[in-house]
Amino acid sequence: MSDQIRIIATPDAPPALGVVGVLVAAGLPGAPNRPLAVIDAQAVLGREDDCDIVLTSGRVSRRHARIFAEEGRFAVEDLGSLNGTYVNRNPVVMAAELLDGDRLTLADVELQFRVLPAGLVPRPPRRPPSSDLTYPRGVTEAMAPAMDTEVAATGGQLRAGYLVVALLAALAGGILGHLVGAGRPGALVLAVVVPLAVVTPVLHATGRRRALPALVLTALAASLTIAGVTAAELWLGHAVTPLVPSGGTFVSTAQVDALLGHPAPAATCAVQPTVAVSWTPQPRGVLVWVTGRCFGPGSSVDVSVGSTVMTTTRADRFGRVNTRMLVDPDASCPLGRCSVTTHELQSLRYGQAQTEVANAR
Numbered sequence: 001m002s003d004q005i006r007i008i009a010t011p012d013a014p015p016a017l018g019v020v021g022v023l024v025a026a027g028l029p030g031a032p033n034r035p036l037a038v039i040d041a042q043a044v045l046g047r048e049d050d051c052d053i054v055l056t057s058g059r060v061s062r063r064h065a066r067i068f069a070e071e072g073r074f075a076v077e078d079l080g081s082l083n084g085t086y087v088n089r090n091p092v093v094m095a096a097e098l099l100d101g102d103r104l105t106l107a108d109v110e111l112q113f114r115v116l117p118a119g120l121v122p123r124p125p126r127r128p129p130s131s132d133l134t135y136p137r138g139v140t141e142a143m144a145p146a147m148d149t150e151v152a153a154t155g156g157q158l159r160a161g162y163l164v165v166a167l168l169a170a171l172a173g174g175i176l177g178h179l180v181g182a183g184r185p186g187a188l189v190l191a192v193v194v195p196l197a198v199v200t201p202v203l204h205a206t207g208r209r210r211a212l213p214a215l216v217l218t219a220l221a222a223s224l225t226i227a228g229v230t231a232a233e234l235w236l237g238h239a240v241t242p243l244v245p246s247g248g249t250f251v252s253t254a255q256v257d258a259l260l261g262h263p264a265p266a267a268t269c270a271v272q273p274t275v276a277v278s279w280t281p282q283p284r285g286v287l288v289w290v291t292g293r294c295f296g297p298g299s300s301v302d303v304s305v306g307s308t309v310m311t312t313t314r315a316d317r318f319g320r321v322n323t324r325m326l327v328d329p330d331a332s333c334p335l336g337r338c339s340v341t342t343h344e345l346q347s348l349r350y351g352q353a354q355t356e357v358a359n360a361r
Contacts, residue, residue: 020121021067021074022114023053026103036111038121042068045106046079047136058136059083059107059143067098067113074098074115083107083143107143162199166221169195171241174225174250178243187250188226195221226250234317236298269294269319275352277340285328290340292321300345306332312345 021039037043043052046063055064061081068075077095078085085092086105098104100115173194177187196218203210230251232240241249273294280287290303295315304310305327313323321342332338341352 018118019072019115020118021069021098022116022121023104023111024114026110026112035114035121035123038123039067039074040069040118042066044079047140055106055109056136057107057109058138058141060109061107061140064106065092074113076104081107082140162202162217163221165202166195166199166217167225169198170218170221170225171229174229175241175243178241178249184248184250184252191225191250192218192222233298239298273319273342273344275340275342277338279338282326285326286333286338288325288327288338288340290321290323290325290342292342293319295319295321295342295344296347299347302343302345304341304343305338306334308332315344 022035023037023039024035037053039053044063044066045051045053045055045060046065047055047057047060048062051063059082061079061083063079064081065079065085066077068077075095075097076085076087076092078092084107086103087096087098088103089105090096098113098115100113102113104111104113170191173190173192174187176194177183177185177190180186182190196214199217199221200210200214203213229240229249233248239249273292275290275292277291278289280289288305292301292315295301297315297317297319299315301313301315301321302310303313303321303323303325305325308331309325309327311323311325313321315321327333327338329336329338339352
């Protein structure tokens with residue numbers, strides 16, 4: 001057995017309960033038959049020689065933790081140790097229940113806790129006199145926070161539920177930025193601040209052990225939210241979150257276009273959009289091709305040819321429309337002249353154009 005888990009067992013005590021708590025070497029075959037310590041009512045674990053169970057690791061605090069029994073159930077509480085107490089890799093904040101088979105870790109000492117009938121457990125030898133103890137003296141050795149680096153693999157702090165909560169909080173923060181009138185800069189700030197404020201209290205850790213997973217969750221949630229919403233808006237050509245009249249909840253279209261090297265929307269657009277029409281003969285009529293510019297980015301636009309054909313299209317993030325319509329020249333283009341009208345929905349913006357067409361039938 002390694003020096004880090006050498007334990008000086010408690011002296012014999014008459015059992016007050018029908019069961020006792022047993023500390024055994026973790027992962028050791030047959031360990032329950034060779035208990036390192038037996039706990040009936042309570043026991044203090046630490047490095048000092050007046051502790052009930054003395055651990056010989058220099059990373060264990062002088063009075064590290066206490067295991068106690070209440071009505072046949074066992075629990076452990078951390079006594080303000082430097083390197084922490086963990087049950088199944090989860091940090092003990094105040095007190096945590098110990099069940100049969102739980103893995104108990106104090107700093108770098110790892111043990112298994114068993115609950116067994118008192119009459120079936122052999123008692124370890126009595127603790128030798130304090131003069132024979134060889135545990136480290138002096139200041140407790142600080143230990144790297146290894147538990148925080150293992151949380152993703154062990155299902156600890158960074159569970160999927162926390163990430164979902166952080167994602168929703170980041171999205172709520174972005175919407176709140178527009179609601180309070182802070183605009184895109186406020187949306188970006190609140191997409192980071194809100195998930196940080198939400199996930200920090202719910203993490204089962206204290207102090208510095210909580211800071212790292214909270215920062216990781218916040219950075220991940222904010223990045224995924226901003227990137228996902230921006231990508232959806234670029235694809236759809238309009239905002240996907242409420243309270244935003246046009247595309248760009250977190251990043252404006254001009255910023256995205258500059259980043260991607262796309263030309264910005266024309267600065268010379270007039271009050272009303274402009275429309276151009278071309279046509280191609282088809283076996284069943286005329287294919288009218290309608291293009292326009294200077295519409296509201298992402299807005300819905302009704303396009304009609306004469307009084308018989310109408311379709312609805314959507315402007316892209318540059319304010320452009322591009323659609324094709326198959327029309328009957330006799331019905332839609334009397335006297336060989338097609339009149340095309342565009343109307344931007346929910347506004348009074350419209351455009352008109354005319355073109356001469358020939359009946360292809």
